[in-house]
Amino acid sequence: MVTAASVTDNTIGIRLLDKVAEHAPTVSRAWVDAGFKRDLALHGAVLGVDVEVVKRSDIRGGFVPIRKRWIVEQVNGTLMLHRRLVREYESRPESAVSRTLWASTANIVRRLTGTSTPSWRHR
Secondary structure: OOOOOOOOHHHHHHHHHHHHHHHOOOOOEEEEOOOOOHHHHHHHHHHOOEEEEOOOOOOOOOOOOOHHHHHHHHHHHHHOOOHHHHOOOOOOHHHHHHHHHHHHHHHHHHHHHOOOOOOOOOO
């Protein structure tokens, strides 16, 4: 889901939960970071989705991979290997969505075929 940067986390989360409930009614749990407020958890409860906040460690400083959050970071990192997603060139959300779908498809094809294509960073 692509939105303007000015949209709050809760607004995005509520819209996303609505879409998930509509398209995948068997989803029963969602993990979110600490930026989401209680409104999202209440909305999730209405939809039958348990919204769990996954917090970072207050004990250890620096980068510490957290199991649930690491999956998202890993996906975003592999998408950033595609040149058009490194910087925001698009002025329309639809264009940004299409670029992300192209990059995701390229990643899936590489995994399925076992091939590796040099990225634009490796000459």
